[in-house]
Amino acid sequence: xxxxxxxxxxxxxxxxxxxxLQRCAGERPQQLSRSRILMGTVxxxxxxxADPGRLEAAVTDAFAEMARIERLMRxxxxxxxxxxxxxxxxxxxxxxxxxxxxxxxxxxxxxxGGAFDMGxxxxxxxxxxxxxSPRVPAPAEIRQALxxxxxxxxxxxxxxxxxxxxxxxxxxxxxxxxxxxDRAVELLRRAGIxxxxxxxxxxxxxxxxxxxxxxxxAIQHPxxxxxxxxxxxxxxxxVSTSGDYERFFEQDGVRYHHIFDPRTGYPAGRCRSVTVVTxxxxxxxxxxxxxxxxxxxxxxxxxxxxxxxxxxIVAADGTPHVTPGLEARLTxx
Ligand code: AMP
Ligand code: MG
Numbered sequence: 001x002x003x004x005x006x007x008x009x010x011x012x013x014x015x016x017x018x019x020x021l022q023r024c025a026g027e028r029p030q031q032l033s034r035s036r037i038l039m040g041t042v043x044x045x046x047x048x049x050a051d052p053g054r055l056e057a058a059v060t061d062a063f064a065e066m067a068r069i070e071r072l073m074r075x076x077x078x079x080x081x082x083x084x085x086x087x088x089x090x091x092x093x094x095x096x097x098x099x100x101x102x103x104x105x106x107x108x109x110x111x112x113g114g115a116f117d118m119g120x121x122x123x124x125x126x127x128x129x130x131x132x133s134p135r136v137p138a139p140a141e142i143r144q145a146l147x148x149x150x151x152x153x154x155x156x157x158x159x160x161x162x163x164x165x166x167x168x169x170x171x172x173x174x175x176x177x178x179x180x181x182d183r184a185v186e187l188l189r190r191a192g193i194x195x196x197x198x199x200x201x202x203x204x205x206x207x208x209x210x211x212x213x214x215x216x217x218a219i220q221h222p223x224x225x226x227x228x229x230x231x232x233x234x235x236x237x238x239v240s241t242s243g244d245y246e247r248f249f250e251q252d253g254v255r256y257h258h259i260f261d262p263r264t265g266y267p268a269g270r271c272r273s274v275t276v277v278t279x280x281x282x283x284x285x286x287x288x289x290x291x292x293x294x295x296x297x298x299x300x301x302x303x304x305x306x307x308x309x310x311x312x313i314v315a316a317d318g319t320p321h322v323t324p325g326l327e328a329r330l331t332x333x
Pocket of ligand 2: 173174242286287288289
């Protein structure tokens, strides 16, 4: 009798220990990273959680959603709202997702005094910066391409987009990647993911944190391809960088890159790079492009007009400008 009780206790303890071990093994966080080429860039999704099967399924669904957004918003191709809009003389009805992106783009366009412009499709084609054969167009060609541009000629009424200028070619290249990242994050969240990063070519959104610590996001040095300019410690937020080093060609010692100043039709010359931190990836994407065109002073003023929005702007001469709220989360490299 006197021996049975300790034995029972011992067995109970062993059982508890076994159960605890099982639980730990089941809940040990796993990491799963997958990448795909979408929207002309590398998209990487990295998720953390206990159940590998569930992680894999969530990532597959998130990529499928991003591919769906790409189809809607790419400049040409079957099923693209943007292609239909550009081809139409007066405008057309678009999917709710496209309407949401255009609504946000119109807002950033208005807030930036026209520096952000989704109507630069013809100018983009003329320069061909992202093609095999980019070239510096003649001034007359630029004037002609600009004559058909300007998102001031776009009106949005619910899901109908009206074009006041038939030649207007729509280009969502400065905002659609961010939006696709937001959609991916929405699906990951719905699948119960509480810790993840989604990165579409410098348009990053973070879900939660990394094992109780902030994520460390490296900002590329705009003049040293292998170097880092700064490290940002962030959680549950988006961070987008626009830079003149991303897509460019050089001619006679001049760098011609892919972000245009709508006022001149030439690549914007006031910045080397702009990083924007704000909750939504679509807004971070649009604001980083807009602030790049505006330059450090007006760019920082633009960021101040949006709540919970911070930024790091590297001016054309290399001087960094940081919003006060970001300084505490930034380490220079
Ligand atoms: P990002 O890399 O997000 O800064 O976006 C650059 C892309 O946006 C370019 O490749 C063009 O497709 C488009 N773009 C260029 N200049 C502008 C502008 N001023 N406003 C809006 N979109 C632009
Ligand atoms: Mg952008």
